[in-house]
Amino acid sequence: MNKIVNIDWSNLGFTYTRTDLRYVSIWNDGNWDDGKLVEDNTITISEGSTALHYGQQCFEGLKAYRTKDGRIQLFRPDQNSKRLNNSCRRLLMPEVPEEKFIEACLQVVKANEAFVPPYGTGATLYLRPYVIGIGDNLGVKPAPQYLFGVFCSPVGAYFKGGLAPVNFTVSDYDRAAPSGTGAAKVGGNYAGSLLPHEQATKRGFADAIYLDPATHVKIEEVGAANFFGITKDDKFITPKSDSILPSITKYSLMHVAKEYLGLEVIEGDVFIDKLDIFKEAGACGTAAVISPIGGIEYKGKLHVFHSETEVGPITRKLYDTLCGIQFGDVEAPEGWIVEAK
Ligand code: PLP
Ligand code: COI
Numbered sequence: 584m585n586k587i588v589n590i591d592w593s594n595l596g597f598t599y600t601r602t603d604l605r606y607v608s609i610w611n612d613g614n615w616d617d618g619k620l621v622e623d624n625t626i627t628i629s630e631g632s633t634a635l636h637y638g639q640q641c642f643e644g645l646k647a648y649r650t651k652d653g654r655i656q657l658f659r660p661d662q663n664s665k666r667l668n669n670s671c672r673r674l675l676m677p678e679v680p681e682e683k684f685i686e687a688c689l690q691v692v693k694a695n696e697a698f699v700p701p702y703g704t705g706a707t708l709y710l711r712p713y714v715i716g717i718g719d720n721l722g723v724k725p726a727p728q729y730l731f732g733v734f735c736s737p738v739g740a741y742f743k744g745g746l747a748p749v750n751f752t753v754s755d756y757d758r759a760a761p762s763g764t765g766a767a768k769v770g771g772n773y774a775g776s777l778l779p780h781e782q783a784t785k786r787g788f789a790d791a792i793y794l795d796p797a798t799h800v801k802i803e804e805v806g807a808a809n810f811f812g813i814t815k816d817d818k819f820i821t822p823k824s825d826s827i828l829p830s831i832t833k834y835s836l837m838h839v840a841k842e843y844l845g846l847e848v849i850e851g852d853v854f855i856d857k858l859d860i861f862k863e864a865g866a867c868g869t870a871a872v873i874s875p876i877g878g879i880e881y882k883g884k885l886h887v888f889h890s891e892t893e894v895g896p897i898t899r900k901l902y903d904t905l906c907g908i909q910f911g912d913v914e915a916p917e918g919w920i921v922e923a924k
Pocket of ligand 2: 871
C-alpha cells in the first residue's frame with residue numbers, strides 16, 4: 584500500500600486519529616459472526632444496551648511497532664486476548680477465541696498500514712479491541728447480543744515528555760474494591776478514576792496513585808499503569824494484588840529485569856511509607872511504556888526517587904531493552920512478537 588498520510592509523527596500525543604478501517608463482529612444466538620472491516624467509525628446500538636447502562640463492556644490496549652527495516656509487528660497479542668477473555672468471564676460476556684482476536688488485530692493493522700508511524704519517531708499504532716453488550720434490554724442481566732470491535736490510532740507519549748520523570752500524588756479514592764473488578768479491564772474502573780485524575784492533574788501531577796482498597800497502606804496502581812521500583816540493592820519490586828490490572832508490560836519487564844539485566848525480581852508489597860528503600864521508580868503500561876516516577880506526594884510531602892528531572896540508569900536500561908524488543912532491535916523471547924505480513 585502506498586497511501587501517504589500527513590501526520591507529524593514525532594509530536595503525536597495519546598489522542599484519537601481516525602484511520603481508514605476498523606473491525607466489527609457480532610455475537611448472536613451463541614456464535615460470533617465472521618466479522619468485517621468497515622469504514623464507518625460510529626456504531627448504532629439499542630438504547631437499552633447493557634454497555635450503556637450497566638457497564639457490561641471491557642477493552643484492551645496493544646500496539647503495532649514499525650521496525651528499522653520497515654516491517655510491522657505486534658507485541659504479545661496472545662496476552663491481551665487472554666486478559667480480554669478474563670474480563671469477559673467476569674462480566675458474563677462471551678469470550679473471543681484467541682485466533683479471532685489476533686486475526687482481527689492483524690487485519691486492522693494491515694488495512695491501516697499508512698498510519699503505522701515510521702521507525703525512530705517514537706510513535707506507534709495503538710490498537711483498541713473491545714467487547715460491549717448490545718441489543719434491546721431493560722433489567723440488570725447479561726445482554727442478548729455482543730459486539731467485538733478493534734480500531735486503531737497512531738499515538739505518541741501517554742504521559743507528557745515520554746522518558747522524562749513525572750510526579751504523582753496519592754489519591755484518597757479507591758480505584759477498585761478488594762474483591763471487585765480491579766483485575767478486569769472494564770470501563771467502570773476508568774469512569775471512577777476520572778475525578779481523582781482530574782484532581783491530580785489540576786494540582787500539577789501527571790496522575791493519581793491508588794493504594795490498596797482494604798488497608799490503604801500499599802501502592803496498587805499509578806493511574807492507568809502499574810508500579811515498579813528498584814531498591815537500593817538492585818531488586819525490581821512490583822505490587823502483587825488481586826485488585827490491580829495484571830499489566831502485560833509489567834510481566835514483560837519482570838522478565839527483562841531478570842533475564843536481560845540480571846536483577847532479582849519480586850512481586851510483593853510496596854508500602855507507601857517505605858518508599859526510601861527505592862532508588863528508582865516507574866509507571867509501566869502499554870500506553871505509558873515506562874514513565875520514570877520523579878516523586879510521589881503522600882500526606883503533603885513529596886518523596887523524590889532518583890531525580891525529578893533525570894532518568895535513573897536502571898529505568899533507562901529497562902526502557903531501552905523493552906523498546907528494543909518491541910521495535911525489533913533486540914532479540915525477543917520466543918512467542919513475544921507477531922509479525923503483520
Ligand atoms: N493498569 C491499568 C489500570 C491500565 O489501564 C493499564 C493499561 O492497560 C495497565 C495497568 C498496564 O497494562 P498493560 O501493560 O497490559 O498495558
Ligand atoms: C493501556 O495502556 O493500553 C491503557 O489501557 C491505558 C489507558 C489508555 C486506558
